[in-house]
Structures are given as C-alpha cells and as structure tokens.
Amino acid sequence: MKKTDKPLGAHTRLLQSGRTNFGTSSDLVNPPIERASTILFERAEDLYSGKTRRHYGRIGTASQEALRAAIADLEGAADVVLTPSGLAACTMALLAVCTTSGRSKNPAHVLIADCVYGPTRAFCNDILGKQNGLEIEYFDPRIGAQIADKVRPETCAIFLESPGSLTFEISDLPVIAKVAQAHNIPTLIDNTWGAGWFLKPLALGIDYSIEAATKYHTGHSDVIMGAIAARDAKSAARINNYNRLTGMTVSPDDAYLVLRGMRTMGVRLDRQQQSALKIAKWLSARDEVVQVLHPALPEHPDHAIWKRDFDGAAGLFGVIFKPTSPQKINAFLDNLALFGLGFSWGGYESLAIPCDPQITRTAKPWDAPGPLVRFNIGLEDVDDLIGDIEQALAVLA
Ligand SMILES: Cc1ncc(COP(=O)(O)O)c(C=O)c1O
Incomplete structure (x- = not known):
C-alpha cells in the first residue's frame, strides 16, 4: 500500500491500520489466514538467530499481527497482546502486574473498582484472594483523588472499569493515574465500552487498556477475544513476557474476523x-x-x-x-x-x-x-x- 504523510481522520486510520504484509507477499486487501504451528526456515543457522518474531505458530501469523497493529494504532499503544477472551485479557493483565511488579510483598494488595464485570470480580476474590493470599480491596468508582488514601506500599495494581458496564459510573482517570504514577503502581482499565474509539485511556496516563474485542471490535456476536494494549515499552515488555511464557494465543481465523469487524x-x-x-x-x-x-x-x-x-x-x-x-x-x-x-x-x-x-x-x-x-x-x-x-x-x- 502507498503511504501518505498527511494526518488522517479517525475513520481513515481505522481502515489503514495493520495493513502491511507481515512477512507474506500478499496483494490482498485483507491479511491471509495463515494456519500454522510450524514455520519453516531456509537455513539451520537462522533457527536460533532470534531475527524474526515469525518463527512459530503460537506467536502469531499474518492476521494476528495485523490485528495487533490495528489495535495498537487505535489505542495509541506501544504494543498489544491478544487473549482468548475478554475475561482472559482482564485476568492475564492482573496476573502479569500482580506477580511481576516487584511490589508483591506479603500480602500484596490490589485495588479494584466496585463496578467491575462480575467474572473479573470473581477471579480477584477467588484466584488472587482466596487461593493466593492477595488482599483485594474494592473502591467506589467515583473515588477520584481520594484513591491516594487507599494506596499502600504493597499495592500492586489499580483496576478500573469506566463506565461500569452495568451501573455506568465514570471514574476520573487522569486523577487516578496521577496518584498511581506518583507511587509507581500500574493502572489497568476494562475499556470495552469506550472500545479505543470513544476513550483513549493510555493518553490519560493509564498503563493498560483492556478490551473484550468480543463486543464492538468484532461487532457481529460471533467471536470471543480479548486485547491488552500497553502504554509504553516497559508496560509492553511486562505483558509480552507474561504472554510468551504462559502460551496464551488466539486462532488466525478469529483474528481475521475481529480485524474485519474493526474496519466498520x-x-x-x-x-x-x-x-x-x-x-x-x-x-x-x-x-x-x-x-x-x-x-x-x-x-x-x-x-x-x-x-x-x-x-x-x-x-x-x-x-x-x-x-x-x-x-x-x-x-x-x-x-x-x-x-x-x-x-x-x-x-x-x-x-x-x-x-x-x-x-x-x-x-x-x-x-x-x-x-x-x-x-x-x-x-x-x-x-x-x-x-x-x-x-x-x-x-x-
Ligand atoms: C465489561 C466486560 N468486560 C469483559 C467481558 C468479558 O468478555 P468475554 O466474554 O470476551 O470474555 C465482558 C463480557 O460480557 C464485559 O461485559
């Protein structure tokens, strides 16, 4: 595709993003669906060279890479990780920051907005809390600057959902992000309602914008998928590493459908x-x-x-x-x-x-x-x- 240097409108960008070839020689408008576990190399010395991201099916082929690039462009993200569901995006991001923040002194403390999606809440209570001993504290989504009173040295994450997808409270993201940054605490938001289209949390200082791509991105009620968009290189490295080591992946067919949905x-x-x-x-x-x-x-x-x-x-x-x-x-x-x-x-x-x-x-x-x-x-x-x-x-x- 030809490139233009002119600034583009939001709709144009949504159509242009992720439309590079990602290692294929395709001349199609949309990425090919490349089903692969094994990707072959020409020469033995290339196998371990680490030169190419595209080296094994789990890492993703053309359609997953195109979707990641398109969501990164939409969210203004340094990088994006795809997950098998929106719930998996919420839980994986929480696990990644709570187990790798270096703050997980016993017992680590997690701040969760009281309006979060029910299964996210159940995961926090059961897996993080009951089974792994983290202290889960819920807060009023309208807490604003008073979040500062809840923060402790062992707080390892602040998780928001704005608006709450049942009760529709809106949190003051810039104020909460500022408090969190002052204490070096990662912030995460379930941005499924804003979808990256109406809300850009990363530009407001939030570290991870998480979506159930199942909803607006897909748009046709026929795919389950999640995405975690990371604000900068440091937050991206943390989530990429976690993703790589836990082996979460999505199918090329599903990525194709989500990307096709995103265009509209x-x-x-x-x-x-x-x-x-x-x-x-x-x-x-x-x-x-x-x-x-x-x-x-x-x-x-x-x-x-x-x-x-x-x-x-x-x-x-x-x-x-x-x-x-x-x-x-x-x-x-x-x-x-x-x-x-x-x-x-x-x-x-x-x-x-x-x-x-x-x-x-x-x-x-x-x-x-x-x-x-x-x-x-x-x-x-x-x-x-x-x-x-x-x-x-x-x-x-
Ligand atoms: C706000 C919100 N977040 C996350 C999810 C989970 O998405 P998924 O069904 O893809 O796991 C949902 C699903 O309804 C939701 O409403």
Missing part, C-alpha cells in the same frame, strides 16, 4: 451512539422510568467527566424502572420483539437484560429505587426500536 467499528459505533442517545432521551421522559444511566445525558452524575475524557458514547446504557416485581420486568422483556434476551453486547443486534441478579457491591452499595434493565442498541432503525419498547412497556402501566 467506527461507523457502527457512531450510529449506535446516535440511536442509543435518542432512545435514552425518549425513555427519560417515560412515566415508568426513574432514571436513565447514560453518561451523555446532562443529568448523569458523571456527565462532566465523560464530556472531558470521552469522544462519544457507546450503545449500551441502563434504565432504572419504578419499583415493580421481577415478574413484571420479565414480562416487559418477553414482550420485546426486536430486542434479543441474551448476555453480551456490542453486536449489530439490539439486546436487553435484567441486571439486578448480576450486581454485587461491597464498597459502595447499589441502592437503586427500582429494577435495572440494560439495553444494547444495535443497528436497527431507531424508530422501530422505540416503537418496540413502547408496546412492551404496556405491561408496566
């Missing part, structure tokens, strides 16, 4: 943003609703931070309904014709789930006045979606 992620997210905001505003005015949890609404408690740090809002938001029974909420969800009932989000299709069974809080109790339902807004016509919610709401009247 910008247009999908821009449209999902528009539709979600329209639906969120419409729901805010409904009698059945107490509060819509969408950071782009001016009445959201963290709207000012969202406006300062994010370039937009994804298609996932929550709605707190007036107190009603779980049976009525289920009847509302059953009445939806265009929204699927299913876990996950970020695909082209709209989804809805009741959230209360998933919410576990210990630092800051979740005391919503009514049941919480989460909507993933897809690419359907927005007025069709509003009409569908309107007819389904009849059971809550």
Whole structure:
C-alpha cells in the first residue's frame, strides 16, 4: 500500500491500520489466514538467530499481527497482546502486574473498582484472594483523588472499569493515574465500552487498556477475544513476557474476523451512539422510568467527566424502572420483539437484560429505587426500536 504523510481522520486510520504484509507477499486487501504451528526456515543457522518474531505458530501469523497493529494504532499503544477472551485479557493483565511488579510483598494488595464485570470480580476474590493470599480491596468508582488514601506500599495494581458496564459510573482517570504514577503502581482499565474509539485511556496516563474485542471490535456476536494494549515499552515488555511464557494465543481465523469487524467499528459505533442517545432521551421522559444511566445525558452524575475524557458514547446504557416485581420486568422483556434476551453486547443486534441478579457491591452499595434493565442498541432503525419498547412497556402501566 502507498503511504501518505498527511494526518488522517479517525475513520481513515481505522481502515489503514495493520495493513502491511507481515512477512507474506500478499496483494490482498485483507491479511491471509495463515494456519500454522510450524514455520519453516531456509537455513539451520537462522533457527536460533532470534531475527524474526515469525518463527512459530503460537506467536502469531499474518492476521494476528495485523490485528495487533490495528489495535495498537487505535489505542495509541506501544504494543498489544491478544487473549482468548475478554475475561482472559482482564485476568492475564492482573496476573502479569500482580506477580511481576516487584511490589508483591506479603500480602500484596490490589485495588479494584466496585463496578467491575462480575467474572473479573470473581477471579480477584477467588484466584488472587482466596487461593493466593492477595488482599483485594474494592473502591467506589467515583473515588477520584481520594484513591491516594487507599494506596499502600504493597499495592500492586489499580483496576478500573469506566463506565461500569452495568451501573455506568465514570471514574476520573487522569486523577487516578496521577496518584498511581506518583507511587509507581500500574493502572489497568476494562475499556470495552469506550472500545479505543470513544476513550483513549493510555493518553490519560493509564498503563493498560483492556478490551473484550468480543463486543464492538468484532461487532457481529460471533467471536470471543480479548486485547491488552500497553502504554509504553516497559508496560509492553511486562505483558509480552507474561504472554510468551504462559502460551496464551488466539486462532488466525478469529483474528481475521475481529480485524474485519474493526474496519466498520467506527461507523457502527457512531450510529449506535446516535440511536442509543435518542432512545435514552425518549425513555427519560417515560412515566415508568426513574432514571436513565447514560453518561451523555446532562443529568448523569458523571456527565462532566465523560464530556472531558470521552469522544462519544457507546450503545449500551441502563434504565432504572419504578419499583415493580421481577415478574413484571420479565414480562416487559418477553414482550420485546426486536430486542434479543441474551448476555453480551456490542453486536449489530439490539439486546436487553435484567441486571439486578448480576450486581454485587461491597464498597459502595447499589441502592437503586427500582429494577435495572440494560439495553444494547444495535443497528436497527431507531424508530422501530422505540416503537418496540413502547408496546412492551404496556405491561408496566
Ligand atoms: C465489561 C466486560 N468486560 C469483559 C467481558 C468479558 O468478555 P468475554 O466474554 O470476551 O470474555 C465482558 C463480557 O460480557 C464485559 O461485559
């Protein structure tokens, strides 16, 4: 491909990134899917020369390398590691920093935002905490500069998820990153909602931006994958080494699909943003609703931070309904014709789930006045979606 020196817009960059040949002689637009364990060398002396990254299938071939480069470009990262799932990206990054930070004096201490994805929380409690003796402390995601009061000499990581993917609090990333840097503590964020498109955590001082690429990158609800983007050479070396030694890898076929999804992620997210905001505003005015949890609404408690740090809002938001029974909420969800009932989000299709069974809080109790339902807004016509919610709401009247 020809190169240009002119600065490019975000959509153009998303289409151009990762489109080098990575050791192949392909003239295709997209990278070839190279299935390989064994990669052959011409000469024996090259086998151990360490000259080429491309020396064994587990390290990755063309499609994995192209995807890593594309995500690195999107996130402004020094390097990217791919993992078999979004959860694996969260857990591997935590393991890498907690076991290699040099701070793991007994017992090491890990600070986790109270709003993190449930399985990430379960991993921290069980594997890090119960089985390996690390002390896990949860904190209010709105803690801001007071994170300084929680930091200890043995703190080995601060893990955030912003916004929380069920409860939608936004954390003050630059303030938390500054405190962490002053104490030399690695910071990590589950950036699945911002997707690297609406939020660039590394530019705000966070060390690792982690995503379930399963969601917006893939965009079609048919691949499970995660990515860890590292801010600088030092953080990249730590995660690369861990990845190399633990042997985590993803298939070339899956990497191909995620990269193909990424090429349209910008247009999908821009449209999902528009539709979600329209639906969120419409729901805010409904009698059945107490509060819509969408950071782009001016009445959201963290709207000012969202406006300062994010370039937009994804298609996932929550709605707190007036107190009603779980049976009525289920009847509302059953009445939806265009929204699927299913876990996950970020695909082209709209989804809805009741959230209360998933919410576990210990630092800051979740005391919503009514049941919480989460909507993933897809690419359907927005007025069709509003009409569908309107007819389904009849059971809550
Ligand atoms: C915020 C968040 N992080 C991580 C994950 C885990 O992703 P995966 O399903 O690819 O393991 C999910 C999945 O729903 C999620 O919602």
